[in-house]
Amino acid sequence: MTTFLLAVHVIAAIVAVGPVTVAASMFPPAARRALGAPDDADARTTARLLHRVCRVYAVVGVAVPVFGFGTANAMGVLGDTWLIVSIVLTALAAGVLALLVLPRQSAVLDALGGTVATEGPGGGMPVDGRAATVRLAMSTGIFNLLWATVTVLMIARPGSTTGV
Template sequence: MTKFLLAVHVLAAIIAIGPVTVAASMFPAAARRAAGAGDSPAALSTVRVLHRICRVYAELGVVVPVFGFATASVMHVLGSVWLIVSILLTAVAALVLGLLVLPSQHAILAGLTVPDPGTGSAPAAGRAVIARLAMLTGVFNLLWATVTVLMIVRPGSTTGA
């Protein structure tokens, strides 16, 4: 049972979290291009698709901690420091994604699609907002990278690494 749960946990992480990290990382550059492209439907379409990938896969990502808890329970490591730190970092990553990254993406996308009343064209999304999003996305990705390393190295683990 342990191997099955661990396999599902790892596969869920790869399939759900991987696309979010890649799409979220691509979003700021795509938003900059879309802002500079004016009314380019292709540039705006790219930004929309990246935001949708982030939203959908973030929702699917809920299965990662569910199977993680199940795996940890079966392995009897719920009290391990490396796991507790991983759980806390996962929670922080989820909060960064849900409360900061996704809303920022939404606001940037809205800024690219709402016509400016003065000119009738889409206004350029603010560089500062896009730069802040890029930083937040980097923090999100760094949190997930740290969790991944902790899951592999498991410092202090008695189950072997």
């Protein structure tokens, strides 16, 4: 059963988290192109598609920690430090995605649609295309760095007996 849970956990991570990290990274430059050429429908469509990929796969990505907890329980490592650190970093990554990346993408898309968008809790600040995409790229980079760190911890597992 452990092998099955681990396989599903790894496949879910590849299938769900991979597309989010790629689409989120591609969104800021695509949005800059769309903001720079308001008449370019293809650029707007690309930005909307990338945002949709991020939203949909973020929901699918919930399977990663669900199967991760099942795998950790089956392996008897729920109390190991490397796993606890990974759980905290995963929660931080999810928070960055849900509270920074997706809302900022939505704000940029609102600006592309011609409506006045606001950004951040409480709003009140119109979206400045360049500044918004730079902040978005930074948030996306933090999200990706957190996931990369979790991946390294999952492979190296400090204190494990795998010889790594």
